[in-house]
Amino acid sequence: MIKATLMMLVVGGLLGLILGIAEKVFFVEKDERSEAVSAMLPGYNCGGCGFPGCSGLAGALVSKDVKTVCCKPCKAEQRQAIADYLASTVGPDGTNVIVKA
Numbered sequence: 897m898i899k900a901t902l903m904m905l906v907v908g909g910l911l912g913l914i915l916g917i918a919e920k921v922f923f924v925e926k927d928e929r930s931e932a933v934s935a936m937l938p939g940y941n942c943g944g945c946g947f948p949g950c951s952g953l954a955g956a957l958v959s960k961d962v963k964t965v966c967c968k969p970c971k972a973e974q975r976q977a978i979a980d981y982l983a984s985t986v987g988p989d990g991t992n993v994i995v996k997a
């Protein structure tokens with residue numbers, strides 16, 4: 897019984913150590929701008945922009961995969977606000993994003 901308990905403690909400790917190392921090695925810094933832009937979009941998730949949802953377009957804008965705020969239901973002021981936000985806010989890499997409204 898004691899031997900089995902010790903074995904479980906060792907296995908648990910090793911797995912915890914492996915998970916801790918994996919978290920450090922595979923850590924991806926989160927870009928807060930993606931959530932901010934997603935919150936500025938209408939949230940209809942209609943797919944009219946060619947992405948499966950608003951968060952998809954937000955991620956593409958932040959990662960510079962698209963050059964225009966191509967949300968069809970957005971009003972012009974909303975598109976301009978998103979473009980202004982991206983132009984004035986730097987990301988974790990120290991750069992901003994220039995897109996057309």
Ligand code: SF4
Pocket residue numbers: 937938939940941942943944945946947948949950951953966967968969970
């Ligand atoms: S077109 Fe606009 S509302 Fe529709 S999914 Fe794309 S970002 Fe969201």
